[in-house]
Amino acid sequence: MSSEFRNTVRANLAKPEVRANFYRAMDGLMTRRLDQFPDKAELERLRTQSMAIRANALSKLPELLETLEANLTRNGIQVHWAETTDQANQIVLSILQKHNAKSIIKGKSMVSEEMGLNHFLEALGIEALESDLGEFIIQLDHEAPSHIIMPAIHKNRIQIAKLFHEKFPDIPYTEDVDELTQTARRILRDKFYAAPVGLSGVNFMVAETGTLCLVENEGNGRMSTTAPSVHIAVTGIEKVVESLSDVPPLLSILTRSATGQPITTYFNMISGPRKPGEKDGPEEVHLVLLDNGRSNIYSDPELLATLRCIRCGACINHCPVYVRIGGHSYGTVYPGPIGSILEPQKAGLDVHGELAQASTLCGACSEVCPVRIPIPSILNRLRYDGVRRDTANTNTVGSGKRRTLSEAATWKTWAWAATHPTIYHAGSTLATRFKGMLPTNLGAWTTVRSAPKLAESTLHQQAKNLGVDHE
Amino acid sequence: MATKPDTIYFFGTCLVDLMYPQAGVSAMQLIQRAGVKVIFPPAQTCCGQPAWNSGYRDEARSVARAQLALFPKPIPIVIPSGSCAGMMKVHYPELFAGQPDEAQAADVASRVYELTEFLVDVLHIELHDLGEPVTVAVHTSCSARREMGVADKIESLLGQLSNVQRVEHARKLECCGFGGTFAVKEPEISAAMVLDKVTHIRNTGVDRLISQECGCLMNIGGAMAKQGDAIPHQHIAEFLWERTGGNAA
Amino acid sequence: MSNTARANILARLREPQRPECGFSERDYLSRYDWDTAERVRRFTERMVAVRAEVHHTTPETWLDVVSQVCAAKGLNNLLVSPETVLGKQLHAQAERFPTLKTYDHPIESWKQELFYGIDAAFTGTYGGIAETGTLIVMPSADEPRLMSLVPPVHIAVLEVAKLYTTFAEAVQAQGWVQAGMPTNALLISGPSKSADIEQTLAYGVHGPKELVVILV
Numbered sequence A: 001m002s003s004e005f006r007n008t009v010r011a012n013l014a015k016p017e018v019r020a021n022f023y024r025a026m027d028g029l030m031t032r033r034l035d036q037f038p039d040k041a042e043l044e045r046l047r048t049q050s051m052a053i054r055a056n057a058l059s060k061l062p063e064l065l066e067t068l069e070a071n072l073t074r075n076g077i078q079v080h081w082a083e084t085t086d087q088a089n090q091i092v093l094s095i096l097q098k099h100n101a102k103s104i105i106k107g108k109s110m111v112s113e114e115m116g117l118n119h120f121l122e123a124l125g126i127e128a129l130e131s132d133l134g135e136f137i138i139q140l141d142h143e144a145p146s147h148i149i150m151p152a153i154h155k156n157r158i159q160i161a162k163l164f165h166e167k168f169p170d171i172p173y174t175e176d177v178d179e180l181t182q183t184a185r186r187i188l189r190d191k192f193y194a195a196p197v198g199l200s201g202v203n204f205m206v207a208e209t210g211t212l213c214l215v216e217n218e219g220n221g222r223m224s225t226t227a228p229s230v231h232i233a234v235t236g237i238e239k240v241v242e243s244l245s246d247v248p249p250l251l252s253i254l255t256r257s258a259t260g261q262p263i264t265t266y267f268n269m270i271s272g273p274r275k276p277g278e279k280d281g282p283e284e285v286h287l288v289l290l291d292n293g294r295s296n297i298y299s300d301p302e303l304l305a306t307l308r309c310i311r312c313g314a315c316i317n318h319c320p321v322y323v324r325i326g327g328h329s330y331g332t333v334y335p336g337p338i339g340s341i342l343e344p345q346k347a348g349l350d351v352h353g354e355l356a357q358a359s360t361l362c363g364a365c366s367e368v369c370p371v372r373i374p375i376p377s378i379l380n381r382l383r384y385d386g387v388r389r390d391t392a393n394t395n396t397v398g399s400g401k402r403r404t405l406s407e408a409a410t411w412k413t414w415a416w417a418a419t420h421p422t423i424y425h426a427g428s429t430l431a432t433r434f435k436g437m438l439p440t441n442l443g444a445w446t447t448v449r450s451a452p453k454l455a456e457s458t459l460h461q462q463a464k465n466l467g468v469d470h471e
Numbered sequence B: 001m002a003t004k005p006d007t008i009y010f011f012g013t014c015l016v017d018l019m020y021p022q023a024g025v026s027a028m029q030l031i032q033r034a035g036v037k038v039i040f041p042p043a044q045t046c047c048g049q050p051a052w053n054s055g056y057r058d059e060a061r062s063v064a065r066a067q068l069a070l071f072p073k074p075i076p077i078v079i080p081s082g083s084c085a086g087m088m089k090v091h092y093p094e095l096f097a098g099q100p101d102e103a104q105a106a107d108v109a110s111r112v113y114e115l116t117e118f119l120v121d122v123l124h125i126e127l128h129d130l131g132e133p134v135t136v137a138v139h140t141s142c143s144a145r146r147e148m149g150v151a152d153k154i155e156s157l158l159g160q161l162s163n164v165q166r167v168e169h170a171r172k173l174e175c176c177g178f179g180g181t182f183a184v185k186e187p188e189i190s191a192a193m194v195l196d197k198v199t200h201i202r203n204t205g206v207d208r209l210i211s212q213e214c215g216c217l218m219n220i221g222g223a224m225a226k227q228g229d230a231i232p233h234q235h236i237a238e239f240l241w242e243r244t245g246g247n248a249a
Numbered sequence C: 001m002s003n004t005a006r007a008n009i010l011a012r013l014r015e016p017q018r019p020e021c022g023f024s025e026r027d028y029l030s031r032y033d034w035d036t037a038e039r040v041r042r043f044t045e046r047m048v049a050v051r052a053e054v055h056h057t058t059p060e061t062w063l064d065v066v067s068q069v070c071a072a073k074g075l076n077n078l079l080v081s082p083e084t085v086l087g088k089q090l091h092a093q094a095e096r097f098p099t100l101k102t103y104d105h106p107i108e109s110w111k112q113e114l115f116y117g118i119d120a121a122f123t124g125t126y127g128g129i130a131e132t133g134t135l136i137v138m139p140s141a142d143e144p145r146l147m148s149l150v151p152p153v154h155i156a157v158l159e160v161a162k163l164y165t166t167f168a169e170a171v172q173a174q175g176w177v178q179a180g181m182p183t184n185a186l187l188i189s190g191p192s193k194s195a196d197i198e199q200t201l202a203y204g205v206h207g208p209k210e211l212v213v214i215l216v
Helices: A004-013 A016-036 A040-059 A061-075 A085-098 A110-115 A117-123 A133-140 A157-167 A177-194 A220-226 A244-259 A294-298 A303-308 A336-347 A364-368 A375-387 A405-418 A421-433 A459-463 B014-018 B021-033 B049-054 B057-068 B082-095 B102-110 B115-122 B142-147 B151-159 B187-204 B214-227 B236-243 C002-014 C036-049 C062-073 C085-092 C111-117 C167-173
Strands: A077-082 A103-106 A127-130 A197-200 A204-206 A211-216 A230-236 A266-270 A284-290 B007-010 B037-039 B077-079 B112-114 B134-139 B164-166 B208-211 B233-235 C053-056 C077-080 C099-101 C120-123 C127-129 C134-137 C153-158 C184-188 C210-215
Touching: A004 A016, A004 B187, A016 A244, A040 A061, A040 A244, A040 A303, A061 A077, A061 C002, A077 A085, A077 C002, A085 A110, A085 A117, A085 A197, A085 A230, A085 A284, A103 A177, A103 A220, A110 A117, A110 A230, A110 A284, A117 A127, A127 A133, A133 A157, A133 A177, A157 A177, A177 A220, A177 C111, A197 A220, A204 A244, A211 A220, A211 A244, A220 A230, A220 A266, A244 C167, A294 A303, A294 A336, A294 C002, A303 A336, A303 A375, A336 A364, A336 A375, A364 A375, A364 B142, A375 B049, A405 A421, A405 B049, A405 B057, A421 A459, A421 B014, A459 B014, A459 B021, B007 B021, B014 B021, B014 B214, B021 B037, B021 B115, B021 B233, B021 B236, B049 B057, B049 B082, B057 B082, B057 B102, B077 B082, B077 B115, B082 B102, B082 B112, B082 B142, B102 B112, B112 B115, B115 B151, B115 B236, B134 B151, B134 B187, B134 B214, B142 B151, B151 B164, B151 B208, B151 B236, B187 B214, B208 B214, B208 B236, B214 B233, B233 B236, C036 C053, C036 C210, C053 C062, C062 C085, C062 C120, C062 C153, C062 C210, C077 C085, C085 C120, C127 C167, C134 C153
Parallel strands: A077 A284, A103 A127, A103 A197, A197 A230, A230 A284, B007 B037, B007 B077, B077 B112, B134 B164, B134 B208, B208 B233, C053 C210, C077 C099, C077 C120, C120 C153, C153 C210
Antiparallel strands: A204 A211, A211 A266, A266 C184, C127 C134, C134 C184
């Protein structure tokens, strides 16, 4: 019963400092989000509208991608398609090779994490430097992001101060957040100055105008997409919306749901490389459209809702499991509730299917999701796909692979008993009568709890004396 | 259905049957006291939720199908649990979609009420508190809150009791970590969640913990019992029946 | 590789039966009925909340205010376009300002100076958004993209007549789609900031540490 996931969880639950860091951060994020939506009815209206925008885009996905490609191409942006992360990495590499680039500077991009781009490039001797402050911090410590919006959220100020002191011994030790930030600014400014290629993610792609939209606060996204002479954007095929008018409502609900900001400092809309006469901006802009399992998710009318996600992270911020185990426990690029539905579908239920189990289905995630993804329903569906026998009826990768003989037999027995009331009730009556003989050590349950106490007699027995009808 | 019915079906749930029969008895007595006849179909076993949430849909369906047959009359079905009510109301239509008994499942689903919802919205029950002053913490199950949307009902019932003072605990909206088979499949996470919940409830210093969900009570109560010095816990039905004088009222 | 990938991906996306999702009702326009004074009030409130400076000026006083701001900040130089209507006015009274610099050749020829030697930049704006306290900036050949990004201080002029209620309203009223999108369009809502360390706000991470809005 011990999996890699459970071992990691056990280790992380035993780190009170990390748990405290997550608690503090998530409490703040939940409060700030709530402050942004004082009118509950208005929030529900906005969620429905945002869901409709995303659902509409998905319903026309292939057509919108073609329109997007045509408009981007017309605007001078080069579009590349990748079925796998390997292909996406190769596309990035070939662009770098064409420009003889030995380094890239990166704005925040979860899809590049999905691609494992940094490792891929570093193995080839190409430096991939993260410039988002949080990403910069964790890259120094050779860690992966623990949150999709706030990648260094698992660390506190003291830990970051020590890390900076270790990596930059020439700079005086400080725990002051402003000073730490200025240190990063100085170091990265030199990198922005010199970097030949910048890489970024994308928040929305507008088919109608051929525009790539980026949401950020720091300005590193603007730097990465403006200062170097080549800009490569990488993103998933699902990120397209139909028209420019779809963008304002999505932007508004994204920033408010994510960090409780009415808007971020920068909203950067890129529709082309430098035009003749313009004095800055990249000479080349590339877009890499990554599938990596998304088209397979797309093929299922129920699971399709997964692709509505706008990556705000609100589900993560509100998840009682995530806040306790932290982002690294998941062992995946996307943690938390969205990760628990997305990652098993991408990698297969045999690989990450346990994540679908790591939820109480409490629904805190779907309650805040700005595009109303029914996360608990999808978790339930993935649990079903994991153990179902008619695997021909689902496209989910690894379906049926989580079925074990012993578990299947247990449920079969249970179902048999629960469909034979006479025997079932004889059993429960017997159990209450001889409850003194039942074990008090029930393994997992009794580590922190007493064994459940059976009643003296069942409700069925007591109901007989209650003057109720039994027809 | 806002008008008071003459008769209702009562579905006790498997957990109440074995662990908390007093909650079921009190719930039926509260309904009877309001002048409504109660039918308790004796062949009832389990709504099928454990298998449904574990992915064993065929098994869940066979058990659920056995329950469908128990409620032939067009009268409400009252359930003293948010999660079992949610199973029947929300998930039966999903579970039976495309099945021959789809219409029957939809009909059953449409008649399901969670107990507190039924007491407040249908019976418009009036309660007169006869008990000594007491402080309580209220834990609402996630299914009652988010799936059934009835979290306010338990509060309004308790609000009618003049000598009962509700004390809010920290992170009240957060799950207690039960999650059915989750507690056994991911015991470490579940333990971390329930221990936090216990701490928050203990910090209020209340005399009693009240919930509309026996699964949560078994979880939180079990953790408190293991620590020793447990705060007594009760299902809302049992508490209401006790406070309002039982049959004497 | 890419062409095969493209064909494969699109083929897979075309395969499933897709539910019709007609979505004609795009009603994103403002439900606020704010007059000019209210728009100015909201805009200022939001901007100040994210530590931007906002100065309320008139066509007669705005140049004085820019001059005072430069003096107060002790700027050694200011990057100003000599081509824009507003920029020309600064250049015409150059003696009232710190050394005026111009971005009149491609970045490659003076990147070092821009990155390490410019104290502040002055630009116009394409409009503003009251709801969120936002400047709409559309960089051009005269006011290139890095002007509002690289120097530590960004001074921007916003005409009150171009202050819209919401982003959606600005997009529609200014006819963005019909006009065609420029190489780069920006919404700027305050100075650069980050909360990546302990959720504590720090300003001036990569972009300007200070944003000064001159409302005219």
